[in-house]
Amino acid sequence: MLQLEKLLKADIMKLKSTQIVWMHLYIPILGLILFLSYYLYSPWDSMSKISAYLQVLCMIFPILIGIITSMMADQEYVAGCYRNLLASSETRCLSFLSKLILVLAFGALSTIIAVLGFYIGYTFIEDIIFPFTMYLKVAGVLICSNIFLYILHFFLSLRFSKGISIGIGIVESLISALFLTGMGDGRWPFLPSSWSIRFISSLLMKYQDSGGAFRDPALTLGIMISIVGTILSLIIIVAWYTKWEGEKSEE
Template identity: 70%
Template sequence: MLQLIKLIKADIMKLKSTQMIWMHLYIPLLGLIIFLGYYSVTPWSSFGKISVYLQVLCIVFPVLIAIITSMVADQEYTAGGFQNILISSEPKYLTFTSKLILFLLLGTLSTILAVMGFYIGYSFIENNIYPININLAVVGILIGSNVFLYIIHFFLSFRFSKGVSIGVGIAESLASALFLTGMGDGRWPFIPSSWSIRFVESLLMKYQNVGSIFIDPDLYLGVIIAIVATILSFVTMSVWFTRWEGNKLEE
């Protein structure tokens, strides 16, 4: 545990010379300004405004994850062809774990800013129809549902290239938008990028229809698949990283 803490501190020091920490502040703040400014003049219903904002958050997450992880991979590759991260810990997977923890923490802070900032800002425009506990639940869903994507994109960025990682991220964002429609019924639990948007929509709909017995028939399957896939992906990535020798397939 002590070694892991030291690795996280070292990763924080590395990020201080980059824009990655600031990106986790600038991007949600920019989104807040755009959406709150637009919502102050648009005649949409409160449910429609809040739902669309949260849907957009879910849709852009895969692309942002791809960009962030590819920047980390490029930084490590430029610093010494990945050799620094391969010799900085024993066992080696602790290095990957420290980076994953750090970016999950940054992602959590960024998500809290995006969701709770919207909750506070929207309260000055109209009465907020969702209480603070629902918004906090949304934060938990967004982070928990995207741990799998962080792990996958770390692999794509380190093993292949930023082009591959970002390309997959764009495809995932498009899939999450498409699978929010009827096209995703019965299929979305098997598409990781659609987990967050479906879970959030289920939460909002259930709150709006208190007492209703309706529940997305695929919801429980989606939760089980998400949990199992996330655990397996972390174990698989840890094993792969331990055996990895720094080889990278260039663009």
């Protein structure tokens, strides 16, 4: 535990010279300013405004995750072709877990700013139609749903290249948008990039439907697959990382 704490401090020091920390602050703030400014004059109803903002937030995350993880991997590659990363701890997996914990913490902070900042800002535009607890749940769902994507994109960034990671992030964002429609019915639980947008859409509909009649038939399956898939992905990448020798394919 002490070694992990030292690795976390070292990784924070490394990030001070990059834009990664600031990106987690100014990107959600910029998004809030753009959306709230538009909503001041938009003729949409409150439900449409809130749904649109949260859906766009879900769709943009795969791209941002691809960019952030590739930047962190590139930093280690440029510093010494991953030699420093692989030799920074006696227990090799701790160096990876340190970076994963750090980027998840930054991602959680960014999510909280984006979601709760929207709740606060929207109260100055129109009356609240959803309680504060709903926004807390949205933030929690978004954070947990994206853990799998962080793990996946760390693997892509370390083993392949930033182009692969970002390119797949773009594809994932497009898929999440498509699977929000009827095209994703029954299929979305098997596409990790669509987990957050479907979970949050179901949550919004549940709060909107006072009778409680709405329910996505694939919701339970999606929750089970997301939990099991996230745990398995962490186990698999730790096992892979302990045997990885720093090979990188740019093809």
